[in-house]
Amino acid sequence: MNKDKIKNLDRIDLTILDVLQKNGRISNSELSKKVNLSASPCLERVKRLEQDGYIERYGAFLNASKLKYGMSAFIQVTLDRTTADVFNDFRVQVIKIKEVAECHMVAGGFDYLLQLRFEDMDAFRKLLGIIVELPGVSQTHTYMVMEHVKRYSGVPILES
Numbered sequence: 001m002n003k004d005k006i007k008n009l010d011r012i013d014l015t016i017l018d019v020l021q022k023n024g025r026i027s028n029s030e031l032s033k034k035v036n037l038s039a040s041p042c043l044e045r046v047k048r049l050e051q052d053g054y055i056e057r058y059g060a061f062l063n064a065s066k067l068k069y070g071m072s073a074f075i076q077v078t079l080d081r082t083t084a085d086v087f088n089d090f091r092v093q094v095i096k097i098k099e100v101a102e103c104h105m106v107a108g109g110f111d112y113l114l115q116l117r118f119e120d121m122d123a124f125r126k127l128l129g130i131i132v133e134l135p136g137v138s139q140t141h142t143y144m145v146m147e148h149v150k151r152y153s154g155v156p157i158l159e160s
Contacts, residue, residue, distance in 0.1 A: 009054070012037060016045055017054060018157040024058040069117040072101070072145040073124065075131060077112040080138035087111075089135035099127050110141070 009017075015035045019026060026034075032042035049055050064070050079086050087105070094103050094114065102115040114131070118124050132140055 008052075013045060013049060013054075014157050016042070016049065017155075020046070020055065020058075021154040021157070024060075064117055068119040069099070071118050071120060071124065072148075073116045073118075074143045074145070075114045075116060075128075076110040076141040076143075077114060077131070077134075077137055078110045078139040079112075079136040081136065082111065086136040090137070093134045094131075097127070097130060099123075110139075 012035050016031065019031055019034050028039055028043050028046070031046070032039045035042060037045070046055070064072075077090075079090060090112070091103075094100055094112070099116050099118050100114050101117045104113045105111065106113050116124070116127060118127055128140070128142065131137065
């Protein structure tokens, strides 16, 4: 990570970010010990990092299989036209589909890359039927996930 590009963050701030993204439930007392600060200045730094937008939110990583969303796939979506209104219409509709875990507008041979979460192939077929009917969709290509080799592990902050 190029620390020259990160304005106003020192080593303690970076350590706080690294620790919090690995364990968002850590108490301020434990966090302050890990970064060698007393509790009050540590809490002030965390609040500043939140206010400055370095910390967007806190959450939990759930077991998708236990919640009947154990299968996943990626779908490339090509739109019929690349105009602002077509992009906007697609964006508005895809956000409403709860099984779309992520949606990225990309540059290259297609327009969007979607990550889907679903229970089984029947659920996938229904979901694909919804996606191909979204405004402006002209073509899709599906890639079924067979194994999760590496999942989201946060933003690289500190060299290990």
